[in-house]
Amino acid sequence: MAQSHHTTDHSDHVGHAPAHHEASLTAYFVVFFALMVFTVLTVAASRVNLGVWNTPLALAIAVTKAVMVILWFMHVIHSPRMTWIVIISSFLWLGVMFVLIFSDYLTRAFNIF
């Protein structure tokens, strides 16, 4: 639609980098290298018994890797604010699902009456 640009806010990019100035090739290699390091760390962590911290540590590493993939490989770091809103709200919804489901599973032993 020809008039669609009338209603578009061109200033809503995150930071000062317009969308077409994306990360350099170096940045991709750095992120790739970091992901490899974290992968090694995942394997290493699986060989150490940290008791209750086994799962939190594995999840922390996985989340870090996922964030790196989302930010750089999926170009979100250079995306408009609207993309950020969409991504953050999606995770918020996932959070709602987890928190409320666990409000059942983790409290079955509560004897509140």
Place this chain on the structure above:
Amino acid sequence: MTTTTIDEAPFIEPSTTAKRNYINDEYGVMSWLLTRDHKRIAILYMISVTALFFVGGFFAFMMRLELLTPEGDLFTSDTYNKFFTLHGIVMIFFFLIPAIPAVLGNFILPIMLGAKDLAFPRINLLSWYIYMIGAIFGIYVIVTGGVDTGWTFYTPFSTQYSNTHVFATTMGAFITGFSSILTGLNFIVTVHRMRAPGLTWFRLPLFVWSMYATSVVMLLATPVLAITLALLMIERVLSVGIFDPALGGDPLLYQHLFWFYSHPAVYIMILPGMAVISELVAAFTRKKIFGYKFVAFSSLAIAFLGFLVWAHHMFVAGISVYSALVFSFLTMFVAVPSAIKVFNWTATMYKASVSWQTPMLYVLGFIGLFTIGGVTGLFLAALGVDVHVHDSYFVVAHFHYIMVGGTVMAYLGGIHYWWPKITGRMYPEWWARLSALLVFVGFNLTFFPQFLVGYVGMPRRYHAYAPEFQVLNVLSTAGATVLAAGYLLPMIYLAWSLKFGRRAGVNPWGAVGLEWATSSPPPKENFHETPVVTWDAYDYPAFLKAMKETQNV
């Protein structure tokens, strides 16, 4: 209150039907099946959902016939199980969810925005084909023996025990879900990117706000249904332990995941109904909606809060007492934005110049029935009451007051309201009023007795019942007959109006909105010139002035 007839309404022009419009622009079956025009796709959806509505209605009618007598004398219990399952699946997945968004939303939303089409016309057509593929799975199941799990596909029955067509049915629902995801995506992008110059967010018709909120829910909730049904199919076919405790799974996990979609799905069904009602109230009271921003934001609030309440479907399923309390408490909050809408529509009518055309009759029906449905929803949200009436006809009555008394009434009201725009012809008012009356009376006669019979203990989903429940069941079946007549009548007179109806003109209701600023039926590109919006939503004097200045009417 004074009444205004169509003839007295201001700025009505006689027949101004454009010579070329979206209907006669191209001819031939392929011009419809390969169309990218949102209006033609809306018509494809209208034909499809109407056909499936009557398929779902057939199963309802069969159930009501069986329940005429206490004995299970007409069908076996297995057949009855299949009938209520197919009724639910067809009505929810193939009628209620797509009806208003895919028919009225598809047709009207781009025109309301002053756009030539939706943002992704090809994806729009794709969504109809996806819907049809899902529907074919549904029809396949119906003709090859049915399914008996209930529309909720609860495990472990659906994964372990049912020997009916569970896989094909869930596949149909799974596929159809993508149709609603794509429709939601299309609407969101269109609302963000394709509004006409001057059409700021707070000048948008409330239809658009509500449809936007619906789209957000479609986009965020439907993928969860897809995953859940995929997990169900994986467990049923491959015996991978997800929900079966014997294989290390958890049956309540299925219910959590299913209702994480299916409760918000209630709002996918009712928010578009509210979208229609806001337009109709403004048009037939000739006033700006009271508390526009409150009504607009209440749609978003319903969309958000609707995600926080799903486990109220599971109070007696074995969830923790703490969690049940939390969900009971959260459920109460959804009533607030819903009530804001009802109060604001009612306040809009106060001292207004109300005209009693058919769409307005549906509005009044909606407000009354939705309120009853909503308030009984609060009864059910209260933990103690829910334990008493859970799985009884009280629940059946409650959600039919929302789904049929709400969504179907709004859909019919919307169809009548925009019929002149869609077809360029007026429907016969007398017959339409009669039909609205039949629907209202028939609906109440069908479902009000179910509140009573449920409260005194008649469980849902049985084909036989105790003799003392018979009187109320006979009333209910009698009501269903009246309701069926009320639904069949529009089929006849709307079809009649296509050829014999009075020509509508641009703005037969004298309403405000961009859809009433283009010819009826609209041209293929909706507007010959891109409209510039200089008026607020429902601002009658400003709209009239703008129309006179631009000679668009």
